[in-house]
Amino acid sequence: MRDTSTLVSEQPDIPGVPAAPAPAPHRRAHTSARDLERYAALFAQRTRVMRSSAMRDLMEITARPEVISLAGGLPDTSTFPPESFAAQMTRIAQESSAEALQYGPTEGFARTRECIGEVMAAEGMHPDPDDIIVTTGGQQAIDLVAKTLVDPGDVVVCEAPTYPGAVPVFCSYEADTRQVEMDSDGMRVDLLEELLEELAAEGRRPKFIYTVPTFQNPAGVTLSAERRRRLVEIARERELLVVEDNPYGLLRYQGEPVETLYALDGGDYVLYVGTFSKILSPGIRLGWLCAPPPVMEKVVLGKQASDLCSSTLTQYFVDEYFGEGQWGAYIESLIGVYRARRDAMLESLERHFPEQATWTAPAGGLFVWATLPDYFDTTDLLARALRENVAFVPGAAAYADGRGTGSMRLNFSGSNEDEIREGIRRIGKVVREQVDLFETLTGEHELPAPADESERGDVVPFRRDR
Amino acid sequence: MRVAVLKGGRSLERQVSLRSGARVEDALDALGHEVVAIDAGGDLVARLKAERPEVVFVALHGTDGEDGTVQELLEILGLPYTGPGVPACRRSADKAAAKQDLRDAGVPTPDWVSFSQTAFSELGAGDALEEIEARLGFPLVIKPARGGSSLGVRFAAGRDDVPQALLTAFSYDSRVLFERHVSGRELSVGVLDGEVLPAVEVRPKEEDLYTYEARYEIGRTEFICPAELSDAERSAVAETTRSTWDALRCEGFARVDLMLGAGGPEVLEVNAVPGLTDTSLLPMSAEAAGLSFEDLVARIIGLAPSRAA
Numbered sequence: 001m002r003d004t005s006t007l008v009s010e011q012p013d014i015p016g017v018p019a020a021p022a023p024a025p026h027r028r029a030h031t032s033a034r035d036l037e038r039y040a041a042l043f044a045q046r047t048r049v050m051r052s053s054a055m056r057d058l059m060e061i062t063a064r065p066e067v068i069s070l071a072g073g074l075p076d077t078s079t080f081p082p083e084s085f086a087a088q089m090t091r092i093a094q095e096s097s098a099e100a101l102q103y104g105p106t107e108g109f110a111r112t113r114e115c116i117g118e119v120m121a122a123e124g125m126h127p128d129p130d131d132i133i134v135t136t137g138g139q140q141a142i143d144l145v146a147k148t149l150v151d152p153g154d155v156v157v158c159e160a161p162t163y164p165g166a167v168p169v170f171c172s173y174e175a176d177t178r179q180v181e182m183d184s185d186g187m188r189v190d191l192l193e194e195l196l197e198e199l200a201a202e203g204r205r206p207k208f209i210y211t212v213p214t215f216q217n218p219a220g221v222t223l224s225a226e227r228r229r230r231l232v233e234i235a236r237e238r239e240l241l242v243v244e245d246n247p248y249g250l251l252r253y254q255g256e257p258v259e260t261l262y263a264l265d266g267g268d269y270v271l272y273v274g275t276f277s278k279i280l281s282p283g284i285r286l287g288w289l290c291a292p293p294p295v296m297e298k299v300v301l302g303k304q305a306s307d308l309c310s311s312t313l314t315q316y317f318v319d320e321y322f323g324e325g326q327w328g329a330y331i332e333s334l335i336g337v338y339r340a341r342r343d344a345m346l347e348s349l350e351r352h353f354p355e356q357a358t359w360t361a362p363a364g365g366l367f368v369w370a371t372l373p374d375y376f377d378t379t380d381l382l383a384r385a386l387r388e389n390v391a392f393v394p395g396a397a398a399y400a401d402g403r404g405t406g407s408m409r410l411n412f413s414g415s416n417e418d419e420i421r422e423g424i425r426r427i428g429k430v431v432r433e434q435v436d437l438f439e440t441l442t443g444e445h446e447l448p449a450p451a452d453e454s455e456r457g458d459v460v461p462f463r464r465d466r
Numbered sequence: 467m468r469v470a471v472l473k474g475g476r477s478l479e480r481q482v483s484l485r486s487g488a489r490v491e492d493a494l495d496a497l498g499h500e501v502v503a504i505d506a507g508g509d510l511v512a513r514l515k516a517e518r519p520e521v522v523f524v525a526l527h528g529t530d531g532e533d534g535t536v537q538e539l540l541e542i543l544g545l546p547y548t549g550p551g552v553p554a555c556r557r558s559a560d561k562a563a564a565k566q567d568l569r570d571a572g573v574p575t576p577d578w579v580s581f582s583q584t585a586f587s588e589l590g591a592g593d594a595l596e597e598i599e600a601r602l603g604f605p606l607v608i609k610p611a612r613g614g615s616s617l618g619v620r621f622a623a624g625r626d627d628v629p630q631a632l633l634t635a636f637s638y639d640s641r642v643l644f645e646r647h648v649s650g651r652e653l654s655v656g657v658l659d660g661e662v663l664p665a666v667e668v669r670p671k672e673e674d675l676y677t678y679e680a681r682y683e684i685g686r687t688e689f690i691c692p693a694e695l696s697d698a699e700r701s702a703v704a705e706t707t708r709s710t711w712d713a714l715r716c717e718g719f720a721r722v723d724l725m726l727g728a729g730g731p732e733v734l735e736v737n738a739v740p741g742l743t744d745t746s747l748l749p750m751s752a753e754a755a756g757l758s759f760e761d762l763v764a765r766i767i768g769l770a771p772s773r774a775a
Contacts, residue, residue, distance in 0.1 A: 060481055375630050380618065383478055384637035434633050437583070440592045441629040 046152075046174050062391035068423035071391040073217065073366060074414035075278050076337060080330070088320040096316055104312035106304050108134020108288070112315040115322040116274065116288050122328070123249050125263045125272070127290045133299060136310045138247055138275035138287035142166055144306070145208065145243055145271060145289065146173045148298045155199060155206040159187050161369070161398030161407065163217045163245065166210060170400065177400035178206070184360065186213055186223030189230045196238065208241040208271070213261060215248040215365025218398050218409035222363060225258050232261055235269035241295075245273040248365035250331050253339035255363045268292060276318060278366070279331050284314035338366070344417040345410060345424060352428025354435050359410075366413040371395075372431060375438055377405045381430065390426040467499050469767065470519035470545075472536060474505035477528025478638070479615050486742035487525040493763040494523070506530065514543055521770045522547040523763075524739055527614055532739045533559035548770045549718040550738045557714050558736040562611050562643055564714060565733075571713035573706060574732045576725070577602055578645040580611060583636050595628060598644055605647045608632055610639035614737060621647065645734075650727030653693055655707045656740070656751030658719045658762070659769055662704045662711075664692035664754035666747045689747070692754045699726065706731040718769045719762075721748045 062069045092100050107113075113132045120127060135141040142165075150156060152174035158166060160179030170177045178199075180192045192209070199205055211231075213223035223231070235242045244261040262272040267290060275287035291299055303309075321327060345368055349359050359370040372378070378394040385391060395407030408427075412420055471494065473487025474480055487503065494501045502517045504510065506526055514522070522545050530536055534555035540547045550558070558564050562580035569575060579598055585591035599606070608631040609619040618638035620631035635642040656663035667690040695703065707722045710733050714720075721740035724731045740748040742759075752762040 061476075061478065064476065375633065377630070377634060380634045380637035383617065386478065433587075434636070437586055437636065438629050438633055440586055440590070441595070441632060443592075 046172055059391075059393075061386055064389075067386065067389045067391050068415060068419050068426070069391045070410045070412070070415060070420070070423050070427075071393045072411050072414045074411070075282060075334070075366070076413055077281055077283070079333060079337060080281065084321075084324070088317060088324075091320055092313070092316045100313045100316040102312060104309045104315065106133075106300055106309050108132070108310060109312070109315050109319070111319045112286070113288075115318050118322060118327075119250070119274065119276075119279065120262075120272075120290075123246075123257065123260055123263070125260055127262075127267055127272070131267060131290045131292065131296060133289050133291075133296060133303065134310050134315065135287045135289055135303065136307060137277060137282070137285045138245060138273045139165060139169075140303075140306065140310075141273040141275075141287050141289035142210070142243070142245065143169050144299045144302045145273075145291075146170060146175065147302045147306075148295065149207040149241070150175045155204055156208060156210060157192065157195065157206045158210040159212070159216065159219070161218050161395060161404050161409075162210065162400075163212055164393065164397040164409075166245075167397070167400050170210075175207075179399060179401070179403075182216070182219055182221060184221055186216065186221050186227060187211060187231070189227045189234070192231070193234065196234070196240075205238065206240060208243050209235070210243045210245065211261070212245045212247075214246055214258065215251065215362050215367075217248070217365065218367050218393065218395075219369040220360040220362030220365055220367045221369075222258060228259065228261055228264055232265045232270065235265065240269065242270045243273060244270050247273075247275045247278050250279055251335060251338060251366070252364040253335060253342060253362075262290065271295065279334070280318070280321065280327070284311070284317060286310060286314055286318060338413050341412040341415070341417055341420055342368075344420045345412040348421045348424035349428075352425045354428070354432050356435055357431065366411055368410045368412065369395075369407060370410060371407045373435065373438075374406045376431075376434065378408045379405065381408070381434065384430045384434070385427055388426040388430060390423045392427065467521060467767070468502065468517075468519045469494050469499045469521050469523055470502040470504050470514065470517055471523045471525055472504050472506050472510075472531070473525045474507075475526045475528065475530050476507070477526075477530060478613065478617055479528035482615055482741055482743060483525055483527045483531065485744070486527065486746070489742055489744065489759070490523055490525050490763055493760045494767070496760055497764055499767075506536065510536075511539060511543070514540075514545065519545065521545075521767055523767065523770075524549050525742060527739055527741065529559070529612060532614070532737070533612065546770045548766050550714075550716045550720060554714050554716045554720075555738045558716070558720070558738045560611050560641075561609070561735050562641065564736055565643075567713050568710060568733055571709060573709045573713055574730065576646040576648050576732050576734070578643050580641060580643045583640045583642075586632075595625075599625065599628075602644055602646045607643075607645045607647050608635050609643050609645065610635045610637075611641035611643055612639045615741075648725040648727045648729075648732050650725045651693070653703060653724045653726055653731070654747040654751065655703060655722045655724065656719070656748040656755075657707060657711050657716065657722065658752065658757075658765055660708070660711060662707045663748075663751040663757075665695065665700070665703050666691040666750045666754070667693035668747070687745075689750055691750045695726075699731075703731050706733060710736055717771070719748070719766050721751070 059071060062071045112134050113129045116132055117129060146169050150173040154175055155178055156170050156175040157178050157180060160181050162179060178195060180195060181188050213228065215222055231242065242261055246260060261270045272290040276284060289299060346361055356373045357370055359368050362368060379396055382394050393409040395404030396402060398404050471487050471491050473483045475483060491501050491503055502519055504513050522540055524531060524536060524547050526536055532555055534552040537547060537552045537555050557567055565575045565578055581591050605621050605623045608622055618635050620634050622628045622631045632642060652668045653665045654668060655665045669688040706724065710722045711720065714736055721737040723734045725734060742749060749759050749762060
């Protein structure tokens with residue numbers, strides 16, 4: 001689809017460039033509905049599950065400047081010092097211009113992989129550099145794993161709710177996505193085992209188990225040490241692959257670090273997805289995947305087909321940045337900023353959300369997951385919230401099967417404390433309004449506790465954390 | 467001619483409007499007009515004053531674009547614009563008001579009741595649900611009074627569905643309608659300068675309801691155009707459509723959505739600024755009448771009167 005922004009031709013004033021009028025952009029004649037049907041007949045089967053939605057169009061509106069958006073997953077890049085950015089890029093231009101502008105190896109530069117080794121060592125992991133491939137963001141790592149492992153109909157297991165960006169990846173490879181409930185200690189590994197048993201009874205087993213065990217997106221919870229050990233054991237016993245996606249592990253605001261699945265397992269059955277997005281910049285589009293050699297071999301071929309190599313220019317930037325040795329200090333500064341924002345969000349929730357709501361209290365990461373009474377549909381609620389100029393991510397985005405409609409994801413890293421307080425106040429107002437309306441309609445003034453939480457299915461049974 | 471296309475805006479149907487606007491721009495361009503695209507925002511009036519278009523093509527959907535707000539602004543600026551004027555926009559944008567006008571004019575429309583949110587929050591309208599249900603029966607349709615693209619529309623098969631459906635509808639507007647459900651064929655009929663175009667029948671492939679997703683996603687809905695109607699049905703539909711156009715005092719172009727049930731056609735709503743996207747119904751209706759999209763846009767531009775005071 002072409003750019004829908006206002007078509008004003010602007011000729012930038014560049015010295016030395018003659019100010020010739022820019023040619024009008026070629027505009028494709030639009031097609032009739034019948035022509036579109038003709039294209040539709042050519043679409044691959046998998047596009048049937050790649051759906052647009054009212055939710056996605058609503059999310060577009062959240063970008064309006066007057067909207068306080070708690071919908072993003074954006075790190076705050078405004079604290080990165082522009083002068084060091086300028087100095088680093090200048091050094092690259094002066095010293096490595098030709099190489100930085102050239103293609104690079106598919107696996108990524110050795111030096112980039114050394115930097116990745118440093119980041120992983122900070123969380124107690126020491127992978128063989130040959131087990132690392134540099135990817136175009138962590139997102140590509142997830143895509144490459146799915147591309148390498150999933151045939152249509154194959155089972156992929158993930159958390160309920162799961163990272164909203166993983167859902168379309170699994171859908172586009174036509175995976176049969178199964179989601180395992182969580183509680184405040186992360187994925188219910190006992191329920192995972194039950195699911196694996198059920199699948200085994202049908203003669204099936206999942207291609208992999210995708211998990212964000214630390215400060216989960218969107219739920220904000222962390223898998224307990226005990227469950228981590230058990231999950232790694234299960235993977236070994238059943239010879240299953242686990243994909244550990246860990247974008248936020250270093251963004252811890254309280255408590256002690258928990259060993260990663262990759263460290264516990266040693267990299268045999270656990271594949272590891274990392275990213276520079278949350279600790280440096282999402283704009284550089286650099287992440288990585290660690291996998292044992294047989295898997296890596298196929299992943300490299302898959303990446304060649306996708307994009308040959310990730311940006312060499314930004315890999316040079318990472319090299320420069322890590323060369324200065326200040327990356328740990330920058331993360332410390334981010335932790336200070338995000339901790340204050342998280343606290344502002346939790347305080348505001350306490351103050352403005354009705355007692356029927358529950359939410360998680362994350363010890364790190366970027367997100368709080370709030371759950372409302374199950375008669376809510378948070379996609380509709382988003383439409384109401386947008387009338388108050390505030391936005392969140394409806395919970396259904398974190399499910400492959402239409403569940404999650406009673407929940408919402410709230411981001412606290414991308415807005416300052418005042419915006420967070422005001423945003424939560426506005427959401428709280430519309431939630432209360434709808435709770436009151438519902439109670440008026442049903443004659444209920446106290447909602448009965450659900451009889452059996454396992455029957456509800458559409459909300460994650462987190463305890464309210466006070 | 468210098469034509470400004472108003473699109474986008476702040477409504478929930480922003481994306482739909484951007485698609486309509488883009489398609490109109492292409493057509494105007496192909497017709498040799500000078501196109502100025504304007505995403506309606508805080509600088510709308512300033513942009514219009516600076517650009518001084520000869521005609522304004524209103525491709526804004528949702529509130530502001532369809533309820534007469536933008537039209538009122540264009541009139542004060544003395545700019546000719548496409549589509550119905552302020553009164554017709556005001557009437558058709560509020561489904562409850564439009565249905566009242568239709569009923570007064572003797573045009574069939576399914577029985578309904580309409581309430582504001584304050585009726586429930588402050589006047590105890592919840593206690594009248596039984597009477598509402600007794601009058602309209604189940605299943606019934608609950609929908610926001612304003613807004614389009616099926617956003618917030620829910621079926622209630624029985625009592626238990628009503629509270630949630632109301633919550634949904636009130637998410638999109640502070641006033642909602644309870645409407646008797648008419649089972650039958652869903653028809654959409656374009657009208658151009660009072661001339662009734664062929665009806666399009668809408669048959670969702672998967673869902674029971676023609677949802678937002680089914681509307682704008684290729685291949686999700688089957689469109690039969692022209693709809694397969696008997697002569698008697700065709701003339702009843704055309705007559706009802708024409709009466710609707712007259713009753714709401716539409717001008718330029720509009721789209722009338724009806725249900726064709728056992729009791730003949732009944733009007734659900736009128737769209738003063740109907741969608742003009744690749745999957746929209748009015749262009750299909752026009753195409754069946756032998757009008758290409760460019761012909762349609764040319765006619766609409768030609769019909770834009772100057773309403774300047």
